[in-house]
Amino acid sequence: MPMDRESRREKKQLDTQEEIKTAAWNYISQHGATSLSLRAVASSLGLSAPALYRYFPSKNHLVLALIHDAFLSLRDALDASLIPIPQASWDDQLRCLGHAYRDWAIAQSESFFLIFGDPVPGYLGPPDELLPVAGQSLRVLIEVIRKAAVAGALRLPLEPAPNQHLQISLKAWSDAIHKTDPDILYLAFIIATRVQGLMLAELGRQLPPFFPDGSGLFERELERIILDIRG
Incomplete structure (x- = not known):
């Protein structure tokens, strides 16, 4: 059935937005996220800067869309890693998640740095609508930690x-997004920041020169995390 005029207009709008995001990712891969320029992105597509604003009203809107897509990419990579091993033990699943996270960060370093690296100048920070998609990338880790608790490996x-202040904050976060035990949410967040810190050091070339890469450090940290969960 042929699309009506309104549907064609909406499709063109979405297609052009995707082209702009692709051009923005290309720019970021060459120049880094902190130097992202709407004028340069528009020019690469043969558009004027005012024309680009019809699709993204501001630089903040474009960066928000890119971060949204980056979080979805991370979520998909983590989810896919556990599909072959649904019945594996919680610790084997955690190892698998860790390796998937590192592989994704290396393969999608522009996305990794856009989420976790230096903020893009002019970007105002994640609004409320970004919190659910950011939380989706943490969901699978929360499920693995919950599995550890059910197995008796984690004492709650x-x-x-x-x-009191942290307790209130964790409960508010859990009630709003994750609907899980605040202690499990806390542990998932702390684990995520531990592996994130290692990847920032590795990809940012901040490791001491004695390490050819961060694989050995990352592997050991995964095992330390598992031991910490077991107490």
């Missing part, structure tokens, strides 16, 4: 207990 509640 965690010690030491959070202070």
